[in-house]
Amino acid sequence: MGKVEVHTRLLAPGSVDYRKLKYVVIGARYQDAWIFVRHHERITWEMPAGHIEPGESTDRAAERELFEEAGATCPALQPVADYQVTAGETTGYGRLYYAVVHELTRQLEFETDEILLSADLPKSLTYPEVQTLLFRRVMEHERAEKQN
DSSP states (O other): OOOOOEEEEEEOTTOSOTTTEEEEEEEEEETTEEEEEEETTOSSBBOSEEEOOTTOOHHHHHHHHHHHHHOEEOSOEEEEEEEEEEETTEEEEEEEEEEEEOEEOOOOOTTEEEEEEESSOOSSBSSHHHHHHHHHHHHHHHHHHHHO
16 A cells, blocks of 8 residues: 655634634744654654644643643743645644743653654654644744744
């Protein structure tokens, strides 16, 4: 069986109907490093992310996932983009956030085995096609924030 082609498209934040959104991804900055997590069933890295629970807002899902996966708290998350991922014949939608984390509890609960603080995107990514594009977009957002 051949590899499934994955296509990711960035969209303006808030442009996707919230009922279609299934995921949140958070580009989280702690001090001078980006936060990446390693799921206990994988050997690869990813940005903190997860599913939006039924009845949960995207903002609340992003706060929850950031805490559950990285033990991180953030007073304000900023929506950066909505995105569309098509893998084969399946399409899903999510919202990308930027967060400046003030505190890491270092309590790893749920499915995270390890946290990596890195100046750049790790080489070994769980979803390289998606994560690379989302990470670049978060970095652009951060640069624009610093210029303002």
